[in-house]
Amino acid sequence: MKSSLTAAKAALHSLGFKVVGERTPVRVGGYEVSDVDLLAEGPDGLYAVEVKSGRLDVGGVRQAYVNALLLDARP
Numbered sequence: 001m002k003s004s005l006t007a008a009k010a011a012l013h014s015l016g017f018k019v020v021g022e023r024t025p026v027r028v029g030g031y032e033v034s035d036v037d038l039l040a041e042g043p044d045g046l047y048a049v050e051v052k053s054g055r056l057d058v059g060g061v062r063q064a065y066v067n068a069l070l071l072d073a074r075p
Contacts, residue, residue, distance in 0.1 A: 004051045004052070004053040005022070005037060005038070005051050008037070008038060008049060008051045009038065012038070012040045012049065015042075016042065016043065017040040017041060017042045017047070018040065018041045018042075019038055019039070019040050020039050020040065020041050020046075021036070021038065021039035022037070022038055022039075023035050023036075023037065024036045024038075024039050024048075024071065026067045026070050026071060027070075028070065034063065034067050035067075036048040036049070036050065036064075036067050036068070036071060036073075037049055037050050037051040038051065039071070039073065045073070045074055046071075046072070046073040046074065047068075047073055047074045047075070048064070048067055048068035048071050048073040048074070048075055050064040050067070
């Protein structure tokens with residue numbers, strides 16, 4: 001996972017994004033329910049970035065979307 005995160009950070013940087021958080025917890029009602037791999041600032045706002053190196057199912061996509069919304073970020 002570490003090498004995937006490193007590659008994702010490099011890709012984001014090359015696209016003009018600034019990584020402002022790593023493994024950021026997602027909390028609901030004071031409880032940590034999940035985390036987001038990377039938070040990145042771009043020219044049009046904050047993005048929640050999930051880094052995957054294998055297969056991804058529909059449930060994973062839904063969870064990434066909901067996590068982004070809970071952090072007031074774009075997926």
